[in-house]
Amino acid sequence: MTIKNAMRDHGQRYRPRMACLKKVGSAVLLEMQDPKTGVKSQLQRLVITTIPHAITGEDIVAWLANKFNISAEEGRSLGTMLVALGYIYPLQDHKRLVVKPDASLYRFQTPYFWPAQQWPVEDTDYAIYLAKRNIRKKGILELYEQEQYNHLHKWMNHKWDFIVMQAKEQYRAGKERKKPDRAVFDCQERAYWVVHRPPPGTVSGMDYGLDRLIDPNAEEVTETDLIFLTFLWLPSLSCFLPRVKSSVSIGALVKFVTTHKNHDPFLAQCLPSNPWVTDDVSYWTLNMANVEIPTKMRVERWTFSFVELLEDPRGRDDFRFFLKKEFSGENLAFWEGCEDLKWGAAAGMSEKAQHIYKTFLARGAPRWINIDGTTMEATVRGLKHPHRYVLDAAQTHIFMLMKKDSYGRYLKSQVFKDTTKNAINPEEQKFTDAQLDQNARNRRPSLSPIAIRQMELEQKAKLAASGPVDITQVMSKLSKQGKDAPPPPPPKK
Amino acid sequence: VCCILCKTSLKILDEVVACYRHLASCVGGCTDSLQLRDELRQTRDKAQKLAAANCHHLTSHLRDKSLPEEQRKEMELLWVAFSSSLELLHADMCKVFNMGDIFSLANSAVFVQTGIQGGGSEVAARALSMPDLNQAQSPVLPEGLETQERSTMEQEISQVDHMITDMEMKVNVLRWMVESRGPQYAEPLNSTDSASLALLSMDEEQPGAEHEAARHHSQMLMMLLLLAVILLAAALSVSVVIFS
Numbered sequence: 163m164t165i166k167n168a169m170r171d172h173g174q175r176y177r178p179r180m181a182c183l184k185k186v187g188s189a190v191l192l193e194m195q196d197p198k199t200g201v202k203s204q205l206q207r208l209v210i211t212t213i214p215h216a217i218t219g220e221d222i223v224a225w226l227a228n229k230f231n232i233s234a235e236e237g238r239s240l241g242t243m244l245v246a247l248g249y250i251y252p253l254q255d256h257k258r259l260v261v262k263p264d265a266s267l268y269r270f271q272t273p274y275f276w277p278a279q280q281w282p283v284e285d286t287d288y289a290i291y292l293a294k295r296n297i298r299k300k301g302i303l304e305l306y307e308q309e310q311y312n313h314l315h316k317w318m319n320h321k322w323d324f325i326v327m328q329a330k331e332q333y334r335a336g337k338e339r340k341k342p343d344r345a346v347f348d349c350q351e352r353a354y355w356v357v358h359r360p361p362p363g364t365v366s367g368m369d370y371g372l373d374r375l376i377d378p379n380a381e382e383v384t385e386t387d388l389i390f391l392t393f394l395w396l397p398s399l400s401c402f403l404p405r406v407k408s409s410v411s412i413g414a415l416v417k418f419v420t421t422h423k424n425h426d427p428f429l430a431q432c433l434p435s436n437p438w439v440t441d442d443v444s445y446w447t448l449n450m451a452n453v454e455i456p457t458k459m460r461v462e463r464w465t466f467s468f469v470e471l472l473e474d475p476r477g478r479d480d481f482r483f484f485l486k487k488e489f490s491g492e493n494l495a496f497w498e499g500c501e502d503l504k505w506g507a508a509a510g511m512s513e514k515a516q517h518i519y520k521t522f523l524a525r526g527a528p529r530w531i532n533i534d535g536t537t538m539e540a541t542v543r544g545l546k547h548p549h550r551y552v553l554d555a556a557q558t559h560i561f562m563l564m565k566k567d568s569y570g571r572y573l574k575s576q577v578f579k580d581t582t583k584n585a586i587n588p589e590e591q592k593f594t595d596a597q598l599d600q601n602a603r604n605r606r607p608s609l610s611p612i613a614i615r616q617m618e619l620e621q622k623a624k625l626a627a628s629g630p631v632d633i634t635q636v637m638s639k640l641s642k643q644g645k646d647a648p649p650p651p652p653p654k655k
Numbered sequence: 656v657c658c659i660l661c662k663t664s665l666k667i668l669d670e671v672v673a674c675y676r677h678l679a680s681c682v683g684g685c686t687d688s689l690q691l692r693d694e695l696r697q698t699r700d701k702a703q704k705l706a707a708a709n710c711h712h713l714t715s716h717l718r719d720k721s722l723p724e725e726q727r728k729e730m731e732l733l734w735v736a737f738s739s740s741l742e743l744l745h746a747d748m749c750k751v752f753n754m755g756d757i758f759s760l761a762n763s764a765v766f767v768q769t770g771i772q773g774g775g776s777e778v779a780a781r782a783l784s785m786p787d788l789n790q791a792q793s794p795v796l797p798e799g800l801e802t803q804e805r806s807t808m809e810q811e812i813s814q815v816d817h818m819i820t821d822m823e824m825k826v827n828v829l830r831w832m833v834e835s836r837g838p839q840y841a842e843p844l845n846s847t848d849s850a851s852l853a854l855l856s857m858d859e860e861q862p863g864a865e866h867e868a869a870r871h872h873s874q875m876l877m878m879l880l881l882l883a884v885i886l887l888a889a890a891l892s893v894s895v896v897i898f899s
Binding site: 187188191192195196197203206213214215216269270271272273274275278280281284286287293294296297300312315319320321322323324325326327328329330331332334335336338339340342343346347350 | 840
């Protein structure tokens, strides 16, 4: 196409996965419709007239199987692909774009309505088509078409007079044609829009992913660039590139996939139901951060690795509860404080660092953590000029400590056993089509992120208010019980 | 008065563009012929002439700073409608041009068996019978070879492209400020026609049929009820007459 329509193009015509359309169109279909060597055509008998050039599904499948020397099953799926892309349309049951290997009739689509890579389907045309349908018979639009029409009326409002006028004109121009031709044209147009604006719940053959902004067929790397890359730049870099043996990396990947494959909503079933598919949000409400009873899948994920446990807010709560019982909550509190320092606002950083030092690191601090001497020295030195990552070494040390020690004990603990016992396993939800429609209509926006943030802050405040377990209190309690008292700690500042 | 002229001119352009689309849908099908291509060319020429005249009118009016607010709003509406028409025409012209590549008249065996039997002559006649407001005589292009026609077409497409670009450059119409005045739904034109067409289509749309059935059902019920009430009234009056 030599003429570039730069202003209206917006670079949207590069839809790479649609490159197959040209092969299908020019090659297969033109051979198929050849009156001598193509698929056998017959007359379609209607009430008052007959229309030629109808083909049966079984003929299509037989012709494809014969031409490409493939099995009937493959011929049928190839035929279904042709119908799904819009090159052939069914005359009965026009919404199901499949090839039925029986006597059901199909017809070739006119080239004007063939899908093409360089012509994206315009919403203006869709609006005109819907308006035309409404002119022909008022109220004939289905629910989803009605919704689309209203939506288009809202955002294409400036063109609406034109759309209504053009619909009327196209309708009038159509009336000039002979009745059988008009019926055929209506069927053609209807088939075109079933392909490109599929009814809800159907899979579209036109799903091509994202639009590309550059032409994927254009030359990207010029020759000089290539020379530069191969002889000058890459060799110098390659000695610095970190290398991992593929056996190791692939082994890690395989291990990850085997552990997580039942938890992936694409590979395994999402209980109770995938909200993106059924529009039912119970999956999200059951898996919220502050939920009382977690789901079984979630609890299972905590056993995969310590990171999973900590990343999940509910898991972290459970772990915190366990540590509270064991009176070793200061490790987790220190880790959380470091995270807060790393990810928090820059304004209060030095205060935060000081607070953490006083609470966890100073000699005789109320929640003193046990890290080795070198790390402690390095951290204290760094705290003279605090920055975001000043506590990184200490945090890593504590993390490894928790992972090697507390995590194992947590997994064997009563707390975890109770949580696992109480975890719920939701039933799979089965929706009928009508219920799915209703779900789609009852979609509501989720909680605003501002509200969620406020809830988090409130929770944090509550946690802080409940008070950290003070080592002095613990020690005094122990001494009251008659155990050996350690040397009295210095008075609290 | 100039507004009315613009409006009628735009309406005619819309009709010609609609006819062009119907003709374009026949290209590459079994009724594609030299005659169809010729009709396409003539319709295209007419559309372009109308478009040029319209463009000139609308641009000159909208560049007139002294235009009152109400008229300006109307002009902007017409402007948006006109530019949409042009875009539709441009898209159709590009499609016809591309399809001419694949379906050349020399090799008529590849024309797709689409089931269409008549040509687009009636539609073309409708398009060409539209009044020519410009009154200028159109130069009759010679019935040349296909290649010559293709190069002419290429030129014409780029002309329309330039027209659209020029329009955008010369007048700045803020599309989000333009509000449509017409109805949301186009009024049904002729109800008898739809009934006969319905006989031709093989499977009627499901919700329409369901609504029809439901409506008939409820209508039947109402009739039965009415009949029962009438019968009761008749019986009561008869009994009153007998026993009085």
